[in-house]
Amino acid sequence: xxxxxxxxxxxxxxxxxxxxxxxxxxxxxxxxxxxxxxxxxxxxxxxxxxxxxxxxxxxxxxxxxxxxxxxxxxxxxxxxxxxxxxxxxxxxxxxxxxxxxxxxxxxxxxxxxxxxxxxxxxxxxxxxxxxxxxxxxxxxxxxxxxxxxxxxxxxxxxxxxxxxxxxxxxxxxxxxxxxxxxxxxxxxxxxxxxxxxxxxxxxxxxxxxxxxxxxxxxxxxxxxxxxxxxxxxxxxxxxxxxxxxxxxxxxxxxxxxxxxxxxxxxxxxxxxxxxxxxxxxxxxxxxxxxxxxxxxxxxxxxxxxxxxxxxxxxxxxxxxxxxxxxxxxxxxxxxxxxxxxxxxxxxxxxxxxxxxxxxxxxxxxxxxxxxxxxxxxxxxxxxxxxxxxxxxxxxxxxxxxxxxxxxxxxxxxxxxxxxxxxx
RNA sequence: GGAGAGAUGCCAGAGUGGUUGAAUGGGACGGUCUCGAAAACCGUUAUACCCGCAAGGGUAUCGAGGGUUCGAAUCCCUCUCUCUCCGCCA
Numbered sequence: 068x069x070x071x072x073x074x075x076x077x078x079x080x081x082x083x084x085x086x087x088x089x090x091x092x093x094x095x096x097x098x099x100x101x102x103x104x105x106x107x108x109x110x111x112x113x114x115x116x117x118x119x120x121x122x123x124x125x126x127x128x129x130x131x132x133x134x135x136x137x138x139x140x141x142x143x144x145x146x147x148x149x150x151x152x153x154x155x156x157x158x159x160x161x162x163x164x165x166x167x168x169x170x171x172x173x174x175x176x177x178x179x180x181x182x183x184x185x186x187x188x189x190x191x192x193x194x195x196x197x198x199x200x201x202x203x204x205x206x207x208x209x210x211x212x213x214x215x216x217x218x219x220x221x222x223x224x225x226x227x228x229x230x231x232x233x234x235x236x237x238x239x240x241x242x243x244x245x246x247x248x249x250x251x252x253x254x255x256x257x258x259x260x261x262x263x264x265x266x267x268x269x270x271x272x273x274x275x276x277x278x279x280x281x282x283x284x285x286x287x288x289x290x291x292x293x294x295x296x297x298x299x300x301x302x303x304x305x306x307x308x309x310x311x312x313x314x315x316x317x318x319x320x321x322x323x324x325x326x327x328x329x330x331x332x333x334x335x336x337x338x339x340x341x342x343x344x345x346x347x348x349x350x351x352x353x354x355x356x357x358x359x360x361x362x363x364x365x366x367x368x369x370x371x372x373x374x375x376x377x378x379x380x381x382x383x384x385x386x387x388x389x390x391x392x393x394x395x396x397x398x399x400x401x402x403x404x405x406x407x408x409x410x411x412x413x414x415x416x417x418x419x420x421x422x423x424x425x426x427x428x429x430x431x432x433x434x435x436x437x438x439x440x441x442x443x444x445x446x447x448x449x450x451x452x453x454x455x456x457x458x459x460x461x462x463x464x465x466x467x468x469x470x471x472x473x474x475x476x477x478x479x480x481x482x483x484x485x486x487x488x489x490x
Numbered sequence: 491g492g493a494g495a496g497a498u499g500c501c502a503g504a505g506u507g508g509u510u511g512a513a514u515g516g517g518a519c520g521g522u523c524u525c526g527a528a529a530a531c532c533g534u535u536a537u538a539c540c541c542g543c544a545a546g547g548g549u550a551u552c553g554a555g556g557g558u559u560c561g562a563a564u565c566c567c568u569c570u571c572u573c574u575c576c577g578c579c580a
Binding site for chain 1: 508509537539540541547548549550559560561
């Protein structure tokens with residue numbers, strides 16, 4: 068959620084930035100906020116003055132009663148009663164303006180950072196870095212959905228039997244590979260200075276609003292009706308919400324947390340081509356890294372986080388490319404996003420395995436996440452997060468790229484975790 | 491699932507209708523004292539919004555929402571959450 072101050076003081080910068088997202092309603096919405104805000108302030112002004120008068124009068128009545136001047140008190144009472152009616156109607160319109168303000172603000176996406184290119188779709192993203200060699204596979208090489216059947220390590224049919232499509236069952240070396248990757252990612256995060264967090268995998272409504280999944284993406288989350296809880300689509304939600312309504316001290320920054328959780332996504336309406344096998348699931352595992360920092364540090368930290376993710380991919384010996392997303396392909400909350408994609412050799416496709424974003428104050432404003440600066444003024448912080456990493460597509464790429472006629476070769480760095488060198 | 495208790499400032503905890511944004515204690519911060527520290531003493535210690543160049547002023551907030559009243563932390567209603575005991579249970 069953009070801050071009102073920003074909207075009020077620099078609407079031109081916002082409109083200019085939102086053009087890069089190809090966000091058509093920008094002008095209308097910004098105008099609405101500014102106008103609504105003007106009316107809100109006007110109303111609050113008269114309301115406050117009226118309340119001030121009635122407060123003072125009430126105090127006077129108390130004094131008059133004490134000194135036994137009942138008649139004067141009665142006269143004042145009448146005038147206060149009259150004010151009260153006005154106060155009530157002004158309060159109603161004030162809360163109407165406040166409600167409008169939130170509703171409009173929820174509809175305006177974050178303003179892209181200066182270096183984010185304009186664009187409409189994934190085709191306008193910019194490849195800023197690539198690494199590794201795309202492997203040439205032996206003849207008879209298979210896509211991962213064939214490999215997992217042949218090796219009997221990941222079973223979609225069993226998942227369908229006990230849950231539904233998109234909930235695979237990992238078996239034997241398949242399950243152990245999952246556990247190995249999770250532990251590897253967590254250990255690497257720990258080495259990089261992240262504190263490990265194990266959050267709940269369900270969150271309440273307030274948390275959904277805090278990180279911006281609600282109200283927009285309501286249909287994308289699984290919802291437990293009986294208890295009003297949402298299954299988390301990413302560990303970003305619980306881990307960032309730990310800091311909802313928090314004022315940090317400057318010396319606690321930056322906050323670096325990381326956590327492994329299963330992630331649940333309904334992916335409503337997004338099934339079809341290109342989503343075979345592990346490419347898109349309803350439940351998957353992911354290690355997420357989350358940082359909270361002072362505004363002036365966030366772009367340095369964004370680079371640091373990207374470097375961490377790239378390091379993981381390099382250690383896993385996976386060819387990858389790093390994309391700077393264009394305005395139109397970026398998430399609603401993000402000011403800038405880098406995607407990491409690995410090459411999946413049998414599918415001959417790039418697969419997104421990580422998304423590293425700086426939200427600047429956009430999330431912090433909703434979360435009321437602030438810090439006290441040196442002048443002991445409270446100021447909004449910046450939040451960032453990134454996948455480090457999401458498992459299924461990593462597994463898909465590992466299986467496809469590392470297949471040999473004799474089996475799947477496990478990357479060296481993982482062997483201490485898996486306890487085996489090939490599948 | 492059954493029964494009960496509670497929700498007040500950073501924390502603990504008082505306050506049952508009229509200068510109560512809120513006693514008191516603790517913590518934290520600043521100062522005095524000290525070579526330094528401890529102790530003691532003094533002081534400071536909320537957030538949001540509005541008006542204002544500023545100084546400053548106003549409004550709201552004692553879980554949330556509504557009601558009674560000229561006036562509510564205090565009375566009434568609804569909701570939420572937490573805790574305790576019992577039950578169930580990894």
